[in-house]
Amino acid sequence: MNKKEVAEIKKNFTDSSGFFTLNHILSAYVDPQKNVRCKDSKLYALIPEDEGAVMMESLKKVLSGSVGKNLTEYVFPREEYKEDGAQNVLYAALKDRLEDEASNDRLLMRIINNMEYEMAYTIIVGCCSYSIMSRDKNDEASGNAAEEYNFIVAAVCPVCTGDDGLMFDAEKNAIVKKSNTDLIVSRAPTDGFLYPVFSDRSPDVNSVMYYTKTPRKPNISVVEDVLGCGFTMSCQGEKERFHQVLTDVVADELSYTVITQVNDAIREIVDSSRNETELPVIDGNKLQGILSDAGVSSEKLEALPAIFKEKVGDAEGLTAENLIDRKTVLATPEITINISRDAVDKVRTSVIGGRRCLVIDLDDPSISINGLTTSLT
Numbered sequence: 001m002n003k004k005e006v007a008e009i010k011k012n013f014t015d016s017s018g019f020f021t022l023n024h025i026l027s028a029y030v031d032p033q034k035n036v037r038c039k040d041s042k043l044y045a046l047i048p049e050d051e052g053a054v055m056m057e058s059l060k061k062v063l064s065g066s067v068g069k070n071l072t073e074y075v076f077p078r079e080e081y082k083e084d085g086a087q088n089v090l091y092a093a094l095k096d097r098l099e100d101e102a103s104n105d106r107l108l109m110r111i112i113n114n115m116e117y118e119m120a121y122t123i124i125v126g127c128c129s130y131s132i133m134s135r136d137k138n139d140e141a142s143g144n145a146a147e148e149y150n151f152i153v154a155a156v157c158p159v160c161t162g163d164d165g166l167m168f169d170a171e172k173n174a175i176v177k178k179s180n181t182d183l184i185v186s187r188a189p190t191d192g193f194l195y196p197v198f199s200d201r202s203p204d205v206n207s208v209m210y211y212t213k214t215p216r217k218p219n220i221s222v223v224e225d226v227l228g229c230g231f232t233m234s235c236q237g238e239k240e241r242f243h244q245v246l247t248d249v250v251a252d253e254l255s256y257t258v259i260t261q262v263n264d265a266i267r268e269i270v271d272s273s274r275n276e277t278e279l280p281v282i283d284g285n286k287l288q289g290i291l292s293d294a295g296v297s298s299e300k301l302e303a304l305p306a307i308f309k310e311k312v313g314d315a316e317g318l319t320a321e322n323l324i325d326r327k328t329v330l331a332t333p334e335i336t337i338n339i340s341r342d343a344v345d346k347v348r349t350s351v352i353g354g355r356r357c358l359v360i361d362l363d364d365p366s367i368s369i370n371g372l373t374t375s376l377t
Contacts, residue, residue, distance in 0.1 A: 023098075
């Protein structure tokens with residue numbers, strides 16, 4: 001699913017949409033020892049309005065965030081099509097529209113037995129339908145439903161007791177700590193998935209979309225053990241691999257100028273593709289051109305293909321959005337300087353009086369130190 005397809009489903013994921021229906025809800029509360037304390041399966045239309053609104057909100061959050069960061073699509077490996085495989089379990093739950101107890105239990109047990117989770121949580125699964133409207137040449141809805149997209153979306157929401165702080169106890173006539181033992185289900189899921197994906201505006205049962213609230217620390221067990229897919233790289237992992245490639249290839253030529261020019265070049269690629277549906281990636285060939293333009297020597301670049309292959313593997317490339325920094329942070333053990341995007345060219349390195357120096361060009365002698373305005377004379 002690309003950005004546009006995710007946005008289409010998310011936009012219509014509401015009771016007010018005339019094209020979307022949340023049909024059935026499956027839910028279960030699981031304690032930290034993986035015991036299912038309660039489970040329920042019912043038509044969404046029969047759930048009290050306020051309760052249903054919270055469930056709808058949690059399920060919709062599985063479509064939030066950015067593709068390539070919070071949302072990652074995975075293709076099922078061949079073995080997951082077997083009877084006990086993830087694809088088969090998900091497809092059975094979808095086919096039965098969450099109305100069959102046996103397929104529901106298989107889905108819940110697939111999640112509970114394979115997911116690593118350190119606290120109590122609630123699983124909320126919704127079976128949904130979306131009428132795919134045909135589009136005219138201007139990409140506007142024509143008013144005729146071309147196909148029905150049926151899918152399930154699952155949200156894993158942590159459960160914990162709230163901390164309400166202090167309270168006034170009228171009987172004791174004192175301010176005391178309020179004791180709260182109610183188990184509160186968070187509206188915001190930490191993990192989730194959507195199956196099948198909505199690709200080329202049609203369902204694709206061979207792929208699944210994984211959601212994580214924390215792109216820097218995804219729950220790999222959901223991807224590998226619940227969904228049976230091979231985990232790729234998190235957004236933080238992509239940046240770390242990219243830094244490894246730069247360090248190994250550029251080596252002693254890695255300077256302030258090279259680093260900032262590479263960052264600017266990739267940022268331009270990202271900014272110029274904002275209206276594109278597919279995310280731009282940086283492969284070895286593209287990176288070689290960027291480094292060459294930044295002044296890296298041809299001798300250094302000879303090693304790039306082998307190092308890129310070693311660090312990145314068989315992936316088509318690294319997601320450009322995950323490689324850029326919106327500001328430049330220059331740090332030494334004693335000093336940290338945050339440099340905005342528009343001021344990168346105002347900072348340079350130099351050797352003055354035999355000492356290595358960082359020079360900052362000031363257009364205005366007025367500066368602020370610890371919140372106090374002063375000037376350099």
